[in-house]
Amino acid sequence: MADQEELKLYGFWVSPFSRRIELALNLKGVSYEYIEEDLSNKSPSLLKYNPVHKKIPVLVHNGKPVAESLVILEYIDETWKNNPILPQDPHERAMARFWASFIENKILATASKIGLCKGEEKEVVILEFSEQMKMLEQQLNGKDFFGGDKIGFVDIVGIVVAFWFQINEEVLGGDVYTSEKFPGLFKWIGKLQEIDLVNKCRPPREKHLAFMLSLENVKRQI
Template sequence: MAEQEVILFGMCISPFSRRIELALKIKGIQYQYIEEDLSNKSPLLLKYNPVHKKVPVLVHNGKPIAESLVILEYIDETWQNNPILPKDPYSRAIARFWAKFVEEKILPTALKTIAAEGKEQEQIIEQVYQKLNFLENELNGKDFFGGGSIGYLDIVVFFIARAFQVNQEVTQVELISKEKLPAICKWIEKLLKIDVVNECIPPREKHIAFIRAHLEAAKSSSN
């Protein structure tokens, strides 16, 4: 059993930080949480993540690990109880494939909706829906992406999907709807009823305030 000297540098609004918190809670790992102000990064964060200078960073027995997908795999390999990645190599590869798809295809496209307007924005939203539909098909007929319980891909996708939902309340840019993505919406509702998941959801008012501030900054920089 690995020693329980675990520190997580995160930010409460960050879906990437929240992924790590959920994985740690599922595993029952005791950890110290340090909230970072990304406009005034701490010397420790810069020391532990000098390359990207961002959260999350997991420090285990003094050794730092950065990037949320890498951290999730590290956690699963280090603490082997309550596994989050499938044991079967093929299923593990599929879970990693979809995680990369979310990070490299869905997120960058969705972020383009912030600065876009009119017809350009409509086209980007349609692109996001097309990409999310691949996930919809992957999930269809299953309780969770991993099968019968919360797994790696559920952890990766959930906080992004939840951020989209909160974001659309502020921006009126709808990226997730019951009409177009019924399986994903049902899956989100199911996860929201799980206590350990609810413990990791960013505070609603803080989340909305963060989105509004981010939106104002984006508009100012484009003017």
């Protein structure tokens, strides 16, 4: 099916949001053309296909664009039925959407504040982050993946928690996100690292680290 269709993904190599889409497409075995965007000089095509947010990722299927990573993931699952990433049970599906939204709208928002705060304010944010991460960890409940015995919707959304947070921790030199504090999440990370397709959809570690270090250095000079 996919081989007979035109499918393009506009992304950015270090973005967890476009990497989510790559992972979902690869898990489905869907062929697509990847188009790397320069976010400091966005292409006319990106601005055309996502005029509202002007952001990546954008999936263009037979000329029709779909934007926002969570929306794109659901579109992919509904369009290519093999290897479903969302549960079939309505309640389980609703819960997967809930925890994906929790990662997107709660955890990422809180994590982004950590490097911007100082003193007591930072301690409050770190406590909030830790409490949110413990809530997420509880959803594993002894399972290998949030989706059960195989990778699913929440795992795909959560790759930012699995890999990007670890890089940020190295850059900031903190001890906020460690295996001692979140053993369940780090066990899950280990399971993700056993999956070749997951590893292929991660940015090269050293390149990723160097990129984040350069951003941090710029912030310190401002």
